Amino acid sequence: MTSSSSLPVVALTLGDPAGIGPELIARLLAKPEAAATANIVLIGDRWLWDEGQRIAGTSVATDEVHSLAEVRGRANTARPAFLAVHSIDPALVQRGQAAAPGGRSVLRVLDRCMDATLAGEVDAICFAPLNKQAMKIGGMQHEDELHHFAQHLGVTGYFCEFNTLGELWTSRISSHVPLKDVASYVSVERIEQAAELIYRSLLANGVAQPKVAIAAFNPHGGDGGVCGREEIDIIEPAVKALQARSWPTEAPFHGPFPADTIFLKAQAGEYQAIVTMYHDQGQIAIKLMGFSRGVTVQGGLPIPITTPAHGTAYDIAGQGKASVEAMWQAFRIAGRMGTAHRLANHAPA
Incomplete structure (x- = not known):
């Protein structure tokens, strides 16, 4: 029992x-x-x-x-x-x-x-x-x-969606908004908030030493400003501000890195989390790496909430062949984060 x-x-x-x-x-x-x-x-x-x-x-x-x-x-x-x-x-x-x-x-x-x-x-x-x-x-x-x-x-505080695949987590500073509006979301404040939130969520998920990479916004990381200045004017200052603060673990934040190479670093185990600037910048990579295993975590809420990253799969509903793997992984994360929540809010009797 x-x-x-x-x-x-x-x-x-x-x-x-x-x-x-x-x-x-x-x-x-x-x-x-x-x-x-x-x-x-x-x-x-x-x-x-x-x-x-x-x-x-x-x-x-x-x-x-x-x-x-x-x-x-x-x-x-x-x-x-x-x-x-x-x-x-x-x-x-x-x-x-x-x-x-x-x-x-x-x-x-x-x-x-x-x-x-x-x-x-x-x-x-x-x-x-x-x-x-x-x-x-x-x-x-x-x-x-x-x-x-x-x-x-x-x-009332900052919240965002995380997508996870095994030991790799991603967050983003803009989500379900038109691509033409994404640049307006790129700000020092949002980058700092997204980075801190995913870092602390990884700690709650049992990751002892989270390393968080920050993605660039423009192709090639802006190429020194000739292909966009968001990296120079916004993202680099945000990363420096994060690095200047005190954290429970050593040097958790790095970047910005060009978006077309940042996931290679994560695959090599250098980082456990990536902060992306918009939805598809992270979602395409995560779903190519393991569509049937991805999990979405709703970050910044007063309780852990998880779900498979895939959809309702209407085309195969009722046929008994849907994979349970992402659902299982979502449940396991809910259990781990729920344990941390329970210890913080409801000490065992």
Whole structure:
């Protein structure tokens, strides 16, 4: 029997009902080692959980709870807790299609998780893939789920999305914005904030000596100013300002490095994190290096939140062939960071 006093409470959600999320969660929870990692509570529709198990060919027993407040005090965490939440009727789900009912379902369940965060009932959240289009037509008023989380949780400081692949993490100072607007986001303040946030998040993930590389913005790092001055006027001053501060570990920040070579340094093990200037500067490299293993971490929120970096894979939803690897890695990161969160906020009894 595993005591809940030493494990973080990790909330799992089934994701977009029309995508591969339910079958991924079924495969994840069928892993015997999952229950040893966290005090798990699955939140969602009972019929959707059953459907996910049918597709995945699994049979995972759960312990029903009636509120998230019950989860932390469970004496035995060998089986996941299950909180049934009615978010969508089966008749409203058309597998493989982005639709408003599916988006509303995702928002309803995630908001329940946010409320549990504010109440101190969970230590981390790991959600199965969702679809931004479905969420927007379903009522989301923000550009992405990260901004939805931040507003719901009352975040006023800097936050950003991390993408991870094994031991390599990336962050960016601009995200889901048009490419023509990216230059306006390049500032000393944002670079410093993004670099510090990913550095401290790596510490929380158990990395003892994080090394963070800062990417250039222009081709060839600006070629001394003839191909853009952002490196000279903004990025280099930001790196120097970071280097001048005191940190828990030695010399954690370096750069700027041209974006077309920076990932070679990371692959060689020189750096555990890269701060990029815009979405595709890091995402293309990460997805080429390991699309099926990538994880997204929502950084700067009062609780760790993770998800696979891939999408809902509507084209293969329901076929039982979606890889669970990224979902598993997202869950493992949620467990590690949730442990740090638990130790900082809820000392074991």
